[in-house]
Amino acid sequence: MDSALLIHRLQFAFTVTFHYLFPQLTMGLAPLIVVFKTMFLRTGNETYNQAARFWAKVFGINFIMGVVTGIPMEFQFGTNWSQFSRVTGGVIGQPLVMEGVFSFFLESAFLGMFLYGEKRLSPRGHWWSAMLVFLGSWLSGFFIIVTDAWMQHPVAFERAADGSFQVTSFWGLLLNPWALLQYAHNMSGAVITGAFVMAAVGAWYLLEGKFVEHGRQFVRIGVIAGLIFSVLQIFPTGDLHGKMMAKYQPVSTAGMEGLFESESGAPMVIIGQPDEERRRIDNPIVVNKALSFLIYGTTTAEVRGLNHFPKSDWPTNIPLLYYSYHIMAGLGTIFVAVMLPAAFLLWRNRLYGARIMLWILMLCLPLPYIANTAGWLTAELGRQPWLVYGLMRTTEGYSKYVSAGNGLFSLLGFMGMYAMLAILFLFLVSRELTHGPGDPARDETIGTITA
Amino acid sequence: MLLIWFLLVAIMITAYVVLDGFDLGAGVVHLFVARTDDERRTVIRTIGPVWDGNEVWLLAGGGTLYFAFPLLYASGFSGFYLPLMIVLWLLILRGIGVELRMHLESPVWRGFFDGAFSLSSLLLTVFFGAALGNVIRGVPLQKDGYFFLPLWTDWRVGALPGVLDWYTVLAGVVTLVALTLHGAHYVALKTSGDLSVRAALLARRLWPVLALVTILSLWGTLAIRPELLRNYQAFPVLYGIPLAVAASLAAMFVYQRRQAEKAAFLSSCAWLVFMLVGAAAGVYPNLLTSSTTSDLNITVYNAASGMHSLSIGLIWWSFGMILALGYFVFVYRMFKGKITAEGGHG
Numbered sequence: 001m002d003s004a005l006l007i008h009r010l011q012f013a014f015t016v017t018f019h020y021l022f023p024q025l026t027m028g029l030a031p032l033i034v035v036f037k038t039m040f041l042r043t044g045n046e047t048y049n050q051a052a053r054f055w056a057k058v059f060g061i062n063f064i065m066g067v068v069t070g071i072p073m074e075f076q077f078g079t080n081w082s083q084f085s086r087v088t089g090g091v092i093g094q095p096l097v098m099e100g101v102f103s104f105f106l107e108s109a110f111l112g113m114f115l116y117g118e119k120r121l122s123p124r125g126h127w128w129s130a131m132l133v134f135l136g137s138w139l140s141g142f143f144i145i146v147t148d149a150w151m152q153h154p155v156a157f158e159r160a161a162d163g164s165f166q167v168t169s170f171w172g173l174l175l176n177p178w179a180l181l182q183y184a185h186n187m188s189g190a191v192i193t194g195a196f197v198m199a200a201v202g203a204w205y206l207l208e209g210k211f212v213e214h215g216r217q218f219v220r221i222g223v224i225a226g227l228i229f230s231v232l233q234i235f236p237t238g239d240l241h242g243k244m245m246a247k248y249q250p251v252s253t254a255g256m257e258g259l260f261e262s263e264s265g266a267p268m269v270i271i272g273q274p275d276e277e278r279r280r281i282d283n284p285i286v287v288n289k290a291l292s293f294l295i296y297g298t299t300t301a302e303v304r305g306l307n308h309f310p311k312s313d314w315p316t317n318i319p320l321l322y323y324s325y326h327i328m329a330g331l332g333t334i335f336v337a338v339m340l341p342a343a344f345l346l347w348r349n350r351l352y353g354a355r356i357m358l359w360i361l362m363l364c365l366p367l368p369y370i371a372n373t374a375g376w377l378t379a380e381l382g383r384q385p386w387l388v389y390g391l392m393r394t395t396e397g398y399s400k401y402v403s404a405g406n407g408l409f410s411l412l413g414f415m416g417m418y419a420m421l422a423i424l425f426l427f428l429v430s431r432e433l434t435h436g437p438g439d440p441a442r443d444e445t446i447g448t449i450t451a
Numbered sequence: 452m453l454l455i456w457f458l459l460v461a462i463m464i465t466a467y468v469v470l471d472g473f474d475l476g477a478g479v480v481h482l483f484v485a486r487t488d489d490e491r492r493t494v495i496r497t498i499g500p501v502w503d504g505n506e507v508w509l510l511a512g513g514g515t516l517y518f519a520f521p522l523l524y525a526s527g528f529s530g531f532y533l534p535l536m537i538v539l540w541l542l543i544l545r546g547i548g549v550e551l552r553m554h555l556e557s558p559v560w561r562g563f564f565d566g567a568f569s570l571s572s573l574l575l576t577v578f579f580g581a582a583l584g585n586v587i588r589g590v591p592l593q594k595d596g597y598f599f600l601p602l603w604t605d606w607r608v609g610a611l612p613g614v615l616d617w618y619t620v621l622a623g624v625v626t627l628v629a630l631t632l633h634g635a636h637y638v639a640l641k642t643s644g645d646l647s648v649r650a651a652l653l654a655r656r657l658w659p660v661l662a663l664v665t666i667l668s669l670w671g672t673l674a675i676r677p678e679l680l681r682n683y684q685a686f687p688v689l690y691g692i693p694l695a696v697a698a699s700l701a702a703m704f705v706y707q708r709r710q711a712e713k714a715a716f717l718s719s720c721a722w723l724v725f726m727l728v729g730a731a732a733g734v735y736p737n738l739l740t741s742s743t744t745s746d747l748n749i750t751v752y753n754a755a756s757g758m759h760s761l762s763i764g765l766i767w768w769s770f771g772m773i774l775a776l777g778y779f780v781f782v783y784r785m786f787k788g789k790i791t792a793e794g795g796h797g
Contacts, residue, residue, distance in 0.1 A: 060550075067503065068546040072539045074510055078517065078528025079535055082597065085528070089521025090756035094764060097518045100511035101771030108504035109778035113785070116500070120785075164521070166757035170767070399529035401599035410536040417540055424547065428554055 007407035008080045008398045011414065013380075015072050017373055018418050022066035024372050027141055027187065028194025029059050030134035032221055037127045047438065051217050052130070053118075054437030055198070060115050061428050065421060072414070080407070084387050084397030090166040091157050092147045094173065099143035107136035141190070142183055149179035152379065153248055154388050165388070181244055182379070185237040188229045189375060192335060193368040195226035199342070200365035201433060203358040211436040216352050219361065223351070227343045230335035238332065239294070245382070246295045249389065250304050252382030255315040256325035257291055259305040266291040266303035274322045279306075316384040316394075324377035331371035338364055452761050453736075453751040456519040459768065461731045463512035468579075468727060469633075469720050470505040474498040476634015478545065478572025479627070482565060484638060484649040488558075491565055495549060496790050497641040501782060502549055506542070511775075518764060522596055522754035523738045530590055530598040531582065534614045538578050545571040573627065580626025584619030587730060588612065588675055589740035592747040608675050610743050621671050625664045629723060632657045632703075636716040643789050647712075654715065655707045661722075662700055669693070672733075676740075679733035692729040699725060 036052035039045070074096060077085045085093075113121065114129035121129065150157075156172030157165045167173055199222025205215030246253045254260075258269050260279040268291040272284035289299040296303075306314060315321050338360060345351035351358075383389055387397045477498050485491040517524040528535060548568030552561055590598050591611055603613035606620075615623075635654035639647045672679065683689045699721035706715040734740070738754055741747035755761065 064546060064550045068543040071506075071510065071542055074513060074517075075528065075535060075539055078513075078524045079532050080529070082525035082529035085517060086521045086525035086596075089517050089524060090760040093514065093518025093521060093524075093756070094760070097511060097514035097764075098767065098771065100507055100514045101768065101775060104507040104510060105504065105771075105775040105778050108507050109782045111503070112500035112782070117785075160757055164757070167760045167763060170763045399525075399532070399597075401593075401597045402529055402532045403599075406532055406599075410532070413536060413540060417543055421543070421547070424551065428551065431554075 002395070004400075004402065004404040004407055005395060005398050007404050007411060008402070009394070011080060011407060011411040012076055014411065015069065015076065015414055015418075017376070018422075019066065019069040019073060020372065020376060021369060022062045022069065023137070023141065024190045024193045024369070025197060026059055026062050026066055027137045027190040028192065029055055029062075029198070030130075030137050030194075031191065032194050032198060032225060033059065034127075034130050034134050035221060035225075036217075037130045041123060041127055047213055047217065050438040051214055054214070054432070056115055056130075057432050058429060060111075061425065061432070063111065065425050069418070069421065080399055080402065081387075081397050082399040082401075084392070087163060087392065087397075088165045088388065090160075090164055091154075091173065092150055094167060094170075095143040095146040095150075099140050103136045103140035103143065107133060107140065110136065138187065141187060142179075145183045145186055146174055146176065146179045148379070149176050149182050151386075151388050152182070152383055153178035154391060178244065178248075181237065181241050185233065185241050186375075188233045188237055189368070189372045191225060191229040192233060193372060195222045195229060196335075196361075196364055196368045198222035199226055199361045200363075203361040204433075205436065206352055207355065207358050207362065211438065214437045219351060219358070220346060223339060223342045223346050223361070226335070227339040230332070230339050233332055234336065238329075243295060246303075249382060251306065251309040251313055252315055252321070253295070254304060254306045254309070255318045255321045256378060256382060257303075258318075258322045259291070259303060260307060262302060262305040262308050264292070264302040265289040265300050266305075268294065269326075271326075274319050276318050313385065315381055317381055321378060321381040321384075324374040324381060328371050328374040328378055331367050331374070334367065335364075335371070452758060452765075453755050455765070456515075456755065456761055457731075457735060457738075457751050460512065460515050460519060461727070463508055463515055465724055465727045467505070467508035467512050469723050470508055471502070472630045472633050472723060473637040473716075474502040474505055474634070475572045475576050476630040476632070476636075477638050478548075478568050478634065479576060479631045480635050480638060480650060480653060481569045481572070484635070484653055485646060488561065490646045491561070492553065493642055493646060493790050494638060495552060495568075497638060498549065500786050503546075504779065504782060506546075515768070519756055519761060520738060520749075520751070520754040521756060523749050526592070526596050526598065526749060527586075527739055530600055531585065531614065532599065533602050534578055534582065538575065541571040541575050541578070544568075545575065576627045576630045577623035580623035581615060581619040583626070583730065584622025585614060586739060587622070587672060587679070587734065588616075588618050589742035591743055592739065592741040592749065594747065596747075596749060612742060618671050618675055621664070621668060625668045628657060628661050628664050629719070629726075632661055633716075633719040633723065636712070636719050640712040640716050641790055643791070647789075651707070651710065651712070651715075658700075658704055658707060661703075665696065665700065665726075676733075682732055682735060689732050692725055692732060695725040696722060696729065 033052050033055050036048050036055065040048035040052065077096075110129045110132040114126070114133045117129065118126050150173065153176060154165070155176045155178075156167060156169040158168050160166050198218045202215045202218025202220075202222055205211040206219065242253075245256075257266075258272065258274040258281050259266060260281075265288070267286040267288045269281050270285045270287060272281035272286075275282050291303055292301040293299050295301070306318075342351060342357055342361060345354050345357055385393055385395070387394050477494055481491065481494050485494045513524070544567045548564045548571060552564035552568070555561070585600070588608055590600055592598050601613045603615040604611060606613070606616045608616050608618050612619075632654050635650045635657065639650040639654060642650065699718050703715055703718040703722065706718055736751045737748045738751060739749040756764075
């Protein structure tokens with residue numbers, strides 16, 4: 001591979017992967033904070049409001065990190081992928097501007113009010129500010145998914161004489177069936193992160209025997225939301241997404257599953273290492289006929305393997321694609337396996353004393369981050385070797401005038417910068433977690449920072 | 452339709468410069484006019500609820516450029532690769548400078564973020580000015596519409612310039628002075644007591660500098676790009692723009708002395724608007740000028756998206772802008788008046 005192309009890909013992959021660690025929590029926490037605010041309004045119980053305030057602080061730190069690491073994403077379309085931007089600007093420029101115009105303005109206007117304006121708003125007014133921040137963050141996610149979905153499954157366009165893509169239908173672009181499914185799957189994944197983080201923090205408090213009342217609230221809300229969305233993540237969203245992949249990107253499906261040869265009644269590989277040279281899976285543990293059944297609903301259907309497609313159309317990194325997909329799917333299954341017994345214990349009123357379950361909930365904290373990251377790696381590696389699926393190759397899209405050396409300069413710069421951000425983030429969040437919810441003096445000072 | 456989108460992009464960039472301009476400027480003056488921790492906290496609080504929204508204009512403006520003139524976005528962003536990467540890092544530093552400062556009660560922590568905030572604000576104003584300077588001066592566009600500029604070459608305005616040469620550095624200095632003054636006006640307007648007095652004094656002292664660099668930049672621009680006067684000669688009414696710049700300078704002078712803080716702030720808004728309008732009127736229909744031959748210029752005609760995309764865009768863009776203006780009115784009304792001691796503002 002051209003070394004400049006490799007650097008451009010690495011830089012985008014690094015910056016977007018790091019970036020998405022933050023929005024997945026903000027988008028996941030936002031609805032849960034609205035839940036706390038709603039419970040406060042309905043019961044008048046101040047501890048729910050304290051819980052909302054506590055998570056709003058974590059949300060705020062996350063939000064800043066999301067903002068400052070998000071700006072480079074839009075810039076890099078032009079700086080590193082100029083030929084892609086030039087050819088597709090008429091289409092995907094649209095959702096990208098819409099994100100700015102419809103969601104960033106909304107978020108930036110109401111975030112300050114939500115974080116710092118509680119004393120100047122009525123309880124209902126403050127509830128609305130939380131609601132609007134939630135809406136803004138979810139709208140923002142939608143426009144980004146529309147952009148990515150168009151690259152995965154281009155619709156509603158025509159090619160102009162100069163080869164550029166132009167929109168033919170505004171609603172066709174926004175309501176791309178791929179986008180709707182991917183959005184449902186992605187947002188459910190974000191709520192899983194929010195729910196697991198909330199449950200983990202609650203479990204930690206209960207195990208340490210501090211902030212017990214809030215700890216119970218966090219575990220309860222976290223487990224309920226965690227169970228609902230872990231199930232939705234697999235069925236229907238994950239299931240439908242997989243079927244859609246198999247239909248429109250069969251070669252990606254073959255790569256994800258490590259299916260080198262076409263097969264009727266194809267098995268599903270649970271564990272094993274893909275060996276691209278010998279075209280086989282090493283040390284496989286498989287479920288016979290499961291893949292055919294999952295995709296086509298019958299155990300005998302033929303699933304096309306990689307051998308069916310010209311090698312030039314194969315995803316460029318099959319082992320990584322295979323592992324990403326398996327990590328995502330494996331963790332998705334584990335999430336249900338964790339949340340089911342936790343929810344059962346909650347229902348039986350025994351969860352708050354079940355130390356082993358609480359330990360498990362606490363230790364699960366990093367897993368949704370890994371699963372969400374692996375999911376995105378699956379989507380984007382599966383799209384390779386294309387930028388716009390079937391129409392424009394990745395090798396055609398990057399900035400030819402930006403040399404590998406200049407690209408490495410900025411990649412290293414981002415790495416240094418983001419290392420600093422990561423340290424600051426962990427430091428500030430751990431301070432908030434240690435300090436815990438419900439300290440009126442602290443709520444007081446935080447409340448006057450900016451507004 | 453092309454002229455409409457040119458105007459829309461120009462309006463968004465102008466909105467960005469005027470709005471983010473005052474919070475960048477507040478960053479530049481931060482270390483100079485605010486001496487105690489309380490005062491520095493007050494300066495941050497004057498921009499706290501609005502800086503993020505102001506910066507969205509940069510993203511929305513950049514996105515609009517991407518959508519309406521993809522070739523310009525592609526060529527400009529990849530050609531100015533190095534300065535843009537530095538701008539990104541500065542924006543990151545500045546964002547955390549504003550937002551993380553208050554999290555710890557420690558002089559070292561706060562000192563670090565004060566410094567990061569102020570230094571990144573200062574460098575950003577210079578880079579943004581230099582960027583505008585580059586667009587006016589022109590870049591060595593190749594036949595395929597792309598180019599790549601090193602950060603500097605021999606500092607001269609030739610066929611193979613760098614991002615920084617005497618002209619673009621001059622543009623950077625003009626922007627630094629103008630936004631510093633603009634930010635000082637804003638801080639004077641939004642604060643009270645010593646802080647407000649010091650900010651107003653700084654603004655008064657900068658006035659002659661701004662007047663001088665305004666004239667210098669006009670001279671420099673006409674020296675390297677005399678053809679910018681073409682539109683002016685064709686439509687003499689445009690000569691009103693430089694007059695308006697001069698008038699805003701005069702207004703600034705008068706209002707500064709009358710201690711009319713709001714009027715002074717509005718005059719520096721007007722100065723920024725008219726300078727940008729003057730530049731836009733000069734370059735149209737060119738978007739990015741070639742430093743070698745005018746055949747290679749990127750213009751609104753060869754850079755635009757398809758007509759259908761642009762007409763659809765006009766509908767949702769207008770709708771979104773009405774919403775955005777609504778939010779802005781709402782936020783600035785919630786936030787009007789001077790920042791007072793602890794808690795709220797009067």
